[in-house]
Amino acid sequence: MKLFACICVVFLLQSILSCGQGLNCDSLPMPKSYVVYFLQNGEKINIDGKLDDNAWQEVSRSHRFIDIQGEALPKPRFDTWVKMRWDSKYLYIGAYLQETDVFANQTKHDSVVFKDNDFEVFTDPDGSTHWYKEFEINAVNTTWDLMLNKPYLNGGFANSSFEMSGLQSAIYVNGPINDPLHKDKYWTVELALPLQSLVTNDSVARAPPKHGDQWRINFSRVEWHVRNVDGHYEKVPGLPEDNWVWSPQYAINMHLPERWGMIQFSADAVNQTKFKRDPNWPVYTSLVAVYNAEKEFFSVEGYFTEDINGLNLPDYVRSGICAQPPNITVIQNYRFTATVQPLTKGLKTGHVQDDRLIWFTS
Template identity: 40%
Template sequence: MNQSGVPEPRIEYAPKHYICKRAKEPLVLDGRVDKAFWEAADWTDDFVDIEGDLRPKPGKQTKVKMLWDDDYFYFAAELMEDQIWATLTERDSVIFYDNDFEIFIDPDGDSHQYYEFEINALNTVWDLLLVKPYRDGGPPVNGWDISGLKTAVHIDGELNTPGADNRKWSVEVAIPWTSLKECAEGNRPPAPGEFWRVNFSRVEWQTEVQDGKYCKVLNPETGKPFPEDNWVWSPMGIINMHYPELWGYVVFSEDETLQSFELPEDERIKWELRKLYYRERNYYETHGEFTQDVKLLMGEESWSCSPVIETTRSLFQITAPSSDGTAVICIREDGKLWKE
């Protein structure tokens, strides 16, 4: 197993949620988000810094819409921008080396086997499957492609043209359920009323104009570009998107009047088990062994669950009863979470 520690996010557990309504017509993609297809969808809250309130709010607005039907999960993103540029043209390049827009999807919420999608202003994409987060030793499967993927980008301004009257760029993405259901519970699309864990990220580099071209601003002390900004829908409390347990909740609905979502109590229990997972992993990094001392890991905080820890020399499993007492929720040393 990966025996490294796992930094605990510095954030209150309050993921964003979004009611995803059904599309009323087929989508003809052109990258524009100001058309009839998207009128039924609400905008998400504006993106914030990946660390949430620990950092200033982004200087450029980003927001997203979502819809669904029997065939696709639809996304529209609008990114306000006065410097619209991109360089990468080959599929499955590391797209975040450009400014980009990213989608993360964990269908069953177990933090394993989830999807990442990135796109730049040239409509170049990188799609990959993560067997498990990097913190848990999970390799990315770069060879995985979204079969039937549809994308489009619209530029409100001029691409790669410093001095142009740039206002924004926008993205449309249609991902077929035939690809997404691979990692979903029961290998099927969501049913009305179910939720998937989803988040979005926007990578923004500091740039300047040299010889008529946009270039990343270099840190004179290192000779390398300054770190990129990461702006997200649901804040992470840590500069790492690969904490799926902190992504937002997207509820798939056929009820056009549904406006709110109440977090199920079992999701709170899962979060408490996740915090114990962080602390158990960090204990191992310091002491070279896992501990069965629940009180030591729980500290002085208030908890709603009553966990039990089982350990071996290299493994652990933490369990707690579900909110209704009919099942047990479990998490193990590689972060896999499930109910039995």
């Protein structure tokens, strides 16, 4: 899915944490999370689309996908979930998509796959919101892999010439494809995404990751309403596609990487690791809140401001309850950099600038 119009929603943290009184900083809302376990003792995953390897059977499913705009929207009419594993070369992803009408028309690599029903993966290993990767696949194994230097809303460019060298993909369909006279049950996706490709141009993330490393990731499913017209599928006129995701975006836009979910790599035995909350999360949430507030201020006033009291910030950010109050530097009214320091010694200082780039320094 490329860029869809944002809806008028309030970002999760600002809507929930408008007041800092009584706030437990260790309970600041986080996106969905999942522990990814290393393949142990020579265990292998055969990329055939069927998800029947023991390596898949022994790990848990993700939460079921929900509407891209959040839990308040109606529950998707079909179930979707993912599982993940890793080894020294690949991030393995298995996805289940319940579906009664499996169709696919896009057959050329790097075509606009989301014109069909598709499954999509978005990865931002270093959490910077820049140089992230997108992968799309449909029910006939047509793929589209691309890299974006930054989100579209920040003037980003999608590089479709980017190729994930060594990528493996396969599809299994429980039923016929492109046959509206016979109902299907589901289709499954099996992927081996090269770790080295996923960290291309990243300044911090490494491949392979280490035990305990955390990456930002999200998954999307584009689902069109279709009908039978003379024995073939056609999209129902006037109905937009549904967008279902693992971790909610709170807008019809996947290209907000700061809202993606989180995975933690584990080399422990399966099901023996608990996801660890990032101790720098209060700093990160403050950076995102400052970025959103500055953009809102600019849309009204036509310039950025260094005055945090003039910004629509949650009280916990302005008052420094969970991290130091932000320090903002504006350059010629049209550029800004904000810095947030942690309250705890030994943690990193966070920075965000007007093109959404987020980074940390010691």
